[in-house]
Amino acid sequence: MDLSLLDLLRCPFCGTHLDLVDNEALVRDGSRVLWGVLGCQCCAFPVLDGIPVLIADDPTRAAMHAMEAGRKEEALASVLGLDVSAAERLHALLEGATATYRDALEIISPDAEGTYFVYRFSDPTFVLAEALVRAIGAGGRTARAIDLCGGSGHLTRVLAEQCAEPVVVADVFYWKLWLAQRFTAPGCAPICCDANHPLPFAAGTFPLVVLSDAFPYIWHKRLLAGEMLRLAGDRGTILMPHLHSSLGFNFSAGMTLTPEAYRDLFAPAQPRLFRDSDLLGDILGHTAIDLSRDVTPEQAGHEPSVTLVASRDTGVFRKHHVADPGALTGELRINPLYRVEARGARAQLTLAFPTPEYEEEFGAVRRYLPDSLTLDVDPRGPLTPAQFGAGYTDLRRRRILLDTPPNYC
Numbered sequence: 274m275d276l277s278l279l280d281l282l283r284c285p286f287c288g289t290h291l292d293l294v295d296n297e298a299l300v301r302d303g304s305r306v307l308w309g310v311l312g313c314q315c316c317a318f319p320v321l322d323g324i325p326v327l328i329a330d331d332p333t334r335a336a337m338h339a340m341e342a343g344r345k346e347e348a349l350a351s352v353l354g355l356d357v358s359a360a361e362r363l364h365a366l367l368e369g370a371t372a373t374y375r376d377a378l379e380i381i382s383p384d385a386e387g388t389y390f391v392y393r394f395s396d397p398t399f400v401l402a403e404a405l406v407r408a409i410g411a412g413g414r415t416a417r418a419i420d421l422c423g424g425s426g427h428l429t430r431v432l433a434e435q436c437a438e439p440v441v442v443a444d445v446f447y448w449k450l451w452l453a454q455r456f457t458a459p460g461c462a463p464i465c466c467d468a469n470h471p472l473p474f475a476a477g478t479f480p481l482v483v484l485s486d487a488f489p490y491i492w493h494k495r496l497l498a499g500e501m502l503r504l505a506g507d508r509g510t511i512l513m514p515h516l517h518s519s520l521g522f523n524f525s526a527g528m529t530l531t532p533e534a535y536r537d538l539f540a541p542a543q544p545r546l547f548r549d550s551d552l553l554g555d556i557l558g559h560t561a562i563d564l565s566r567d568v569t570p571e572q573a574g575h576e577p578s579v580t581l582v583a584s585r586d587t588g589v590f591r592k593h594h595v596a597d598p599g600a601l602t603g604e605l606r607i608n609p610l611y612r613v614e615a616r617g618a619r620a621q622l623t624l625a626f627p628t629p630e631y632e633e634e635f636g637a638v639r640r641y642l643p644d645s646l647t648l649d650v651d652p653r654g655p656l657t658p659a660q661f662g663a664g665y666t667d668l669r670r671r672r673i674l675l676d677t678p679p680n681y682c
Contacts, residue, residue, distance in 0.1 A: 274305065274306045274320050274323055274324065274325050274462070275304050275305055275306075275439070275462065276293070276304045276305075276306065277304065278325075278441075278462055278464075279291060279292070279293070279311075280475075281441070281474050281475055281478050282311075282325070282327070282464075282473055282474065282475075283313075283473055283474060283475055284313035284314070284315060284316060284327075284473065285327055285466060285467075285470050285471045285472065285473040286313075286315055286316060286329065286470075286471070287313055287314050287315040287316070288471075289313045289314045289315070290313065291311040291312065291313050291318070291325075291327075291473075292311065292312055292313070293306060293309060293310075293311060294309065294310040294311065294312045294317070296309075296310060296341070297341070298310055298340055298341045305323065306320050306323070307320070307322065307323050308320060308321065308322070308340055308345060310337065310341070311325060311327075316329050317337065318333070318337070319333065319336060319337035319340055319348070321336060321340060321348055321349060321352055321447070322345075322349055322451065323454060323463075324447065324450050324451060324454065324463045324464070324465055325464055325465065326352065326447060326465040327464060327465060327466045327473040328445070328465060328466060328467055332351065332352070333352070335351060336348040336349075336351045336352050339351065346360070346364070350363075352447040352448070352465075353381060353447065353448045353451060354381070354447075354448055355380070355381065359380055359381075362380050363377065363380045363381070366380065371680075372680065373456070373680045373681060373682055374391075374425075374452060374456035374457060374678065374680065374681045374682060375391055375609075375681065375682035377452060377455070377456065378390060378391060378425075378452065381448050381452070382448065385628070385630065385631075388627050388628060388631055389631070390424065390425055390427070390452075391609060391627075391682060392609060392610055392627065392631070392635070393424075393427045394427060394608075394672070394675050394677060395608050395610060395638060395642070395672035395675060396635045396638065397553060397635065397637045397638060397640075398485070398486055398514070398515045399427060399428070400553070400556060400557075400641075400672070401514050401515060401549060401552055401553050401556065401580070402428055402483075402485040402486070402514040402515065403428065403431050404552075404556045404562060404595065405512060405514055405552070405562065405580065405582075406428065406431050406432055406435065406483065406512070407431065407434075407435070407596065408562045408564070408593035408594075408595075409481070409510060409512060409582075409589060409593070410432075410434075410435030410436075410481070415435055415436055415437070415480045415481050416436070416437050416438060416480055417436060417437070417438045417440075417441070417478065417479055417480060417481075418432045418435065418436050418440050418441070418479060418480070418481035418482070418483060419440070419441040419442075419443060419474070419478075419479045419481075419482055419483065419504065420432055420440060420441070420442040420443070420483050420484075420485075421443050421468060421472075421482065421483065421484040421487070421501070422443070422444055422445075422468055422484055422485075422486075422487030422488075422490075422491075423442035423443060423444055423449075423453070423483075423485075424444060424446075424449045424453070424487075425449040425450070425452040425453045425456075425457050426442055426449075426450075426452070426453025426454075426457035426458035426461055426463075427457060427458075428483065428485055429442040429453060429457070429458040429461050430457055430458040430461075430602075430678065432481075432483065433458060433460065433461065434602070435481070436481075439460055439461055439462040440458070440461050440462065441461070441462045441463075441464060441474075441479070442458065442461050442462070442463050442464070443463075443464045443465075443466050443468070443472070444463075444465065444466075445465065445466065445467045445468065445469075446465075447465045450463035450464075450465055451463075456678055456680060456681065457678050457681075458678070459678075468487075468491055468497050468500075469491060469492055469493045469496070469497070470493075470496075471496070471500060472497075472500045472503075472504060474504055476503045476504065476506060477503075477504070477505075477506030477507075477508075477509070478504055478506075479504045479505060479509055480505070480508065480509045480510065481505075481509065481510050481512065482501050482504050482505045482509060482510070482511045482512070483511075483512045483513075484501065484511075484512075484513050485512075485513070485514045485515060486514070486515050488513060488516055488535075489516065489517040489526065489527030489528055489529050489530070490527040490528065491528075492528065494528075494530070494538060495538060498538035498539055501539075502539065502541055502542055502583075505542070505583075507585065508585065508586070509584070510582070510583070510584035510586060510589055511539065511542060511544070511581070511582070511583040511584070512580075512581075512582055513535075513580060513581040513582070514549070514580045515549060515578045515580065516532075516535050516578055516579050516580065516581055517529045517577065517578050518530075518531060518532055518573065518575075518576060518577060518578055518579055519531050520532070520573075520574070520575050520576070521575045521576050521577035521578070522577055523577050523578065524633070524634040525634070531570065532546050532570040532573040532576075532579050533570035535579070535581055536570060536581065539581065539583045542583035542584065542585065543583065543584075543585065544581050544582065544583035545564075545567035545581070545582055545583070545590060546567055546568055546569070546570065546573055546579050546580070546581055547564065547566070547567055547568065547579060547580045547581075547582070548568055548572075548573055548576045548579060549576065549577070549578045549579060549580055550576060551563075551566065551568075552580060555595065556595060557640060557641055559595050559670065560595060561592035561593060561594055561595060562592070562593045562595060563592050563593075564582065564589060564590045564591060564592070564593060565590055565591050565592060567590070597666050597669075597670065598666060598669035598670060598676065601658070601676050602676060603676050603677050603678045603679055603681070604655075604656075604676075604677055604678070604679050604681070605655075605656040605657065605658065605674060605675075605676060606656060606674070606675055606677055606681070606682075607620070607622065607648075607652060607656070607673070607674060607675075608642065608672055608673055608674070608675050609682050610624060610625065610626065610627075610638065610642065611623060611624060611625065611642075611673075612624075612625040613652050615651060615652050615653055616647075617651075618649070618650070618651050619647055619648065619649055619650070619651075620647065620648045620650055620651070620652035621645070621647055622645060622646050622647070622648065622673070623644070623645045624639075624642055624643070624644045624645065638672070641670075641671045641672055642671065642672060642673065643671075643673075646673070648661070648668075656674070661674070
């Protein structure tokens with residue numbers, strides 16, 4: 274955590290400023306706080322391995338006391354949700370030079386959610402959210418953005434390209450933020466907090482507030498909507514891709530509302546609704562994302578999901594050009610959804626879903642990922658755009674080739 278973040282933070286309970294406590298637990302590296310305690314007028318909160326945990330519950334207090342007693346590894350294992358054996362395996366992994374996001378995820382979250390995160394960069398909901406973030410931010414770099422319920426930082430990484438300041442990524446699960454900070458979005462500003470409670474930030478702090486996929490899983494939706502409006506202020510934009518509708522079918526639907534109810538929660542900011550099928554069609558057709566084509570709740574019909582955009586900046590609501598993939602920001606790799614077989618100087622790719630459940634939920638990737646294809650490259654070494662010649666841009670567009678963070682999988 275950089276000390277400059279203190280200017281943005283407020284206690285989620287009493288609303289007062291948070292200050293760094295100068296005690297023996299404090300470990301700093303210049304302006305960065307690696308370990309320590311933040312205090313307000315009502316609570317104390319730990320900073321664990323660079324991540325403030327602004328949650329007041331027994332496990333967080335236990336981790337803070339362990340850190341203050343000098344047992345940092347115990348505190349970290351506790352908030353990562355690891356038993357002794359798993360903590361030892363993670364420690365051994367990180368001691369090596371080849372640790373990847375996928376390796377760490379298999380220790381921390383060896384379940385369906387972990388599988389979802391590994392393949393996140395090419396699933397249809399991410400394709401939609403990424404394109405919207407790029408479109409809305411294409412007019413110029415915004416000062417600051419927050420990725421609420423941002424998981425392990427996949428969309429945070431995209432937002433970082435649009436922002437002059439480090440992107441704040443907030444989530445209730447510490448382990449997701451720890452992975453974001455270490456692997457997926459280095460340089461982000463992770464904050465562990467609960468979106469079912471008041472958010473620990475000053476009003477009007479974020480010109481762009483993004484919440485993708487997660488809002489239907491929040492119980493206190495009215496509270497969170499009010500908090501998002503508070504953070505965006507009068508001049509900010511709220512972007513909410515992929516809101517599950519109670520009128521359509523969704524896998525893992527959460528606690529859904531109708532499109533009308535979603536719109537009404539954000540009424541003070543004059544929100545507009547868009548059918549996700551329309552937006553995704555624009556994106557996959559490489560045409561313009563048309564944010565002038567909003568729909569009424571009635572027109573959304575039985576659409577499984579909608580996107581909500583709220584902004585008083587009318588310039589947001591226009592046609593946005595779908596740009597070709599830009600320069601690499603990380604490593605070029607073949608989409609991990611493909612089984613790759615090296616055949617001399619060629620690579621035979623076969624689409625292979627990790628589980629039947631994943632295929633059932635995200636099978637729409639077949640709209641842009643072919644079941645099989647052959648690439649004229651040797652897949653056993655590092656990949657570069659020049660190896661793919663004139664076909665490179667199309668391979669990136671279709672997510673056959675991905676621009677991933679270093680040491681991703």
